Amino acid sequence: MAGITNVAFRQLCREQGGGIYVCEMITTRALVERNPKTLRMIAFGGDERPRSLQLYGTDPEVTAAAVRMVVAEGLADHIDLNFGCPVPKVTRKGGGAALPWRRRLFARLVRAAVEAAAPAGVPVTVKMRKGIDDDHLTYVEAGLAAQDAGVAAVALHGRTAAQRYSGTADWDAIGALKQALDVPVLGNGDIWEADDALRMVAHTGADGVVVGRGCLGRPWLFADLEAAFTGRPERRLPTLGEVAATMRRHAELLVAAFEPSEAEAAERRGAGRPADPERDGCTDFRKHVAWYLKGFPVGSELRRSLAMVSTLAELDDLLERLDPAQPFPLDTLGQPRGRTNAPGKVFLPDGWLADRDSAEVPAGAELADSGG
Template sequence: MSLTLGRRTLGTPVVLAPMAGVTNAPFRQLCREAARAGLPAAGESGADAVLGADVPEGIFVSEMVTSRALVERTPESMRIITPAPDETVRSVQLYGVDPATVGAAVRMLVSEDRADHIDLNFGCPVPKVTKRGGGAVLPWKRDLFAAIVRVAVREAARGDVPLTVKMRMGIDADHLTYLEAGLRAQDAGAAWVALHARTAAEYYSGHAHRDAIARLKETVTDIPVLGNGDIWSAQDALDMVAETGCDGVVVGRGCQGRPWLFTDLVAGFAGTGRGVRPGLRDVARVLRRHGELMIEHFDGDEGRALRELRKHMAWYLKGYAVGGDARRGLALVDSLADLDAKLAALDLDQPYPGEAAEGQRGRAGTPKIPSVPQGWLDSREIDAELAASLHEAELSVSGG
């Protein structure tokens, strides 16, 4: 099963979802290497189709970067779009609420040859994004959504860069937007649409609505439709495709602390059945390498790199018998030497703990009322006053 992205063919229809503070260049490199380990060997059944693709292992998207920060070339935004050394497809996710600013950001990425694929974020449910009219609540303003996608597609096309859209089902059950948004994205020239099958109100709670992915696939027929939500294993991905008819999957929280999930995903779609079941020593080896890559990414700033690594500790250690004191200590590491010492103190001979190491990562949270701009739900269209306020919201963004 392959997936098209512009002129490229993906031998494995799998995309690493952009996750703030997680999918930076070091983590993408670990996931990409793991994916390559799952590729079938030449001569295996189905290997020709996978290995003969332009991108056999799938696509790995950067953290979301705001369009205004990118246009202003803030140091953090430039770091976010800096690819890993072996990144053959430089994939950047862009966020914005003002068509002119989004267009300028895409123009910069394309004219300076900084991206091979650009994804637009219409799926973020975080209040600091939605209260500005961005992320998952933006498609409610259908003319604004269409304008942003059209200008982004137009600017990306100048460099033959495919432009894709990632979105949620809508604001809440009473304000669904995904079917109309999918059609508008298709009409604007998007290369594919990906649906996280939850509303903004659901956040990450409950279960993804696979029936919504199937409905979008039935509605949007000219471009690929990808499904996202609750993919914790390769079997989950295969089941989603079988149940919904979608053309590929987007994997987010399921790979946190488990970059080797991409080995399983690639092998699963290739039909080889190969899988990774790491013992704690293997996990420690990957965790240590993650730390090394983070230090390189942050230009040798070991303190910052290890602080950024802390959030990954609980994910890596999920299911293993480590103990509360050791977990708390690892969550406070401040140097590579400190990491080495704390890892060496663990019982590294533990085998893979099975289901205890799998399943949901992090907190799912609970449903909540999304924060939206004043009067946002009164109309599906945007007026001049609201357009001006959105432009001001873009101007107020200074970080990546």
């Protein structure tokens, strides 16, 4: 969910229902080196609790240093270690979904994070996939290693890295992991509606669910999840007018999130690049338009214009052209949202699969920037 779960979107989701809302993936080295972009990405709302920070790293020592920084400076209340990212720029360096294959390195890294977080009582969790591909599954062994290292919970996306976001998530694997572990197990994959979450928990015995693509353009999914898990039958089916109001709120929050500090504003003025938070926020909002309008009968020209907005006034004018009485498109319920790409080759460092017991950090593995 890189580029999606920033402070604005998390606030929008929190306004809908309860849960833990995790920030975008942050690389440990960029955090330790205080990369300005990274420090902006770990911003949390003033009333946001718990503050959940997602870290990606491949070096146990760098990861420990990042966690110590989080603890010492009170930057977050929860740390989630990402071992699920399948994108090539991450796996080709041995990170994300590739790393659990190197079981000793994985165990070292998780233990280093847990020990660094322990003095402040900050819980550490891990999220991962089933493995690299069907011939290189790691999830049960990695889950046991994470449990032994002292994590508070383990989340499993029921796909391999090779599957990316294709096909159907393997909920049986989530059930197998639940049977193998004593710590809580959270299930991830194909939760498009609140009733999917209930089915997953019933099928797997999982202690909770993790939502990714299902909330794209549908932050009200968390209201439905809250209702479902408390036994209430109501589900949100917003009209196009209600969706338009949510879109406007999202854009407004993004504009506020892009408001620079005084120091940042002065730096940009000095560089001849004055800050324009309204333009930046509206530009960031553009990618959400298609998700919000999925299934609604909105003309291609209006869709295209909405996906090119630069100001809130422009957005307001375009949203007024929508038919507010249009009912929610029921045929989109249960349908995938976001990435639905085909299976593909998993790019790995040379010789990665040859030695499962190597604890060495791959050369050049630490990424210099954040995002995944």
